[in-house]
Amino acid sequence: PVKPEASLGAQAAAKVRTGSNDFSRKPRPNLGWDPSSWQSKPVTQDVLYGNEKALEAALAKLESLPPLVHANEIEKLRTQLAEASRGERFVLQGGDCAELFDYCNPDQIEAKLKILLQMSLVLIWGTHVPILRIGRIAGQYAKPRSKLTEVVEGYGEISSFRGDNINGFEPSDRTPDPKRLVESYFHSAATLNFIRSSLTNGFANLHHPNHWDLSHVQHDATRARYQEVVDKISEGLQFMKTVGDNSDALSSVDFFTSHEALLLEYEQTLTRQYNEKWYNTSAHFVWIGDRTRQLDGAHVEFFRGLRNPIGIKVGPSMEVSELVQLLDIVDPDFEDGRVTLITRYGADKIESKLPAQIEAVRKSKHRVVWVSDPCHGNTKVSPITKLKTRYVDDIMTELKHALRIHKLHGQELNGVHLELTGDPVTECIGGSQNLEDEELTVRYDTVCDPRLSLSQSLDVAFLVADYAAS
């Protein structure tokens, strides 16, 4: 058993004693990196737990548990992202804004896997390169919030919901509870186990793409286009069978997990050393959010020492010089695909931001994976139902600009990052299903940002495929 005094968890818990927003703490004498070195830096979006003993116990428990993903899988993803950075693969990253522990059930996990697989079929058909699938899944539980409190009728001003691993969505359950950190681990593990077992047992078998039926998609034209893609792929497969290629590659696919590594206490406990390198085994890929990417902050410090490939969200407030400094910190060895830049400016801002960033990064010699997140810069309040929503048109516009601007600068866009779900939700307006503002209330399930529905997600996949094919 891990002794609490000696454990990293206890060190993290020490933060609570000193007060988390005490930025005056002296830097550690050791200027090198270790999984806890972030604790000497200011922690944006920090969580203050009232119960230090319970936090220590939760962190000690997490430290004793096995890694969620294997270092070899992280290495494999590094190789594939290096390929993506050279245009040899296209990245599809997607899933919920905030995953809930309740989503850990077979139907919802399968639905999410299915939409990502269906989108990747469309993308393979259009781009003619292998698709690298990364889910926002099996750990996407912590949310940065612009406002830390909100007013809820009947409760007054209460803490915002900060994700299932911090507090509960129910207004009566908004106090941060360290037990949720351990629950987070077990829900990640169960989700991941189901994904792994589904994929190794034929769920993604390309010989039966019709299993991934589109019965939920009401729009006939979308269904017909998808069927066309499936038929073409099936023909190709039939041909390969005839010539004797029955390779295993067709019966399963690689699938990687990711989340925003916001809660550093949690991430630290799962960061383990193999072959003298430090792997964050909570997921294959982790990213830094647009709110926590300060050059001298705790998150950048934590990320710089990880062997995992990492993402950085790049919003409109990111200055060109800041971006290059950030890359110098987290990618000192100039490794292909070490960093994925996930740009999310907004349809009306991308034009004025992206070109200079592309040029600055090229000059810097950091070979990054350029991914467009056309969702986060386009969140709006709907005029009629007053719900947090996104217009599919805005999403399409930002993505079209991203595709065009990258090409104009002599490179390809390397991937897309989307908030989506396999369920037929009504959270974003428009798309080929023509969802209207008044219809948002029919099935508005999200506890954070609005997600693309199954049919709207396919619209986006066809946009990219058509662009590549044109």
Ligand code: PEP
């Ligand atoms: C998110 O991806 O859910 C998110 C909060 O994004 P960003 O950091 O880009 O705002």
Ligand code: MN
């Ligand atoms: Mn979001």
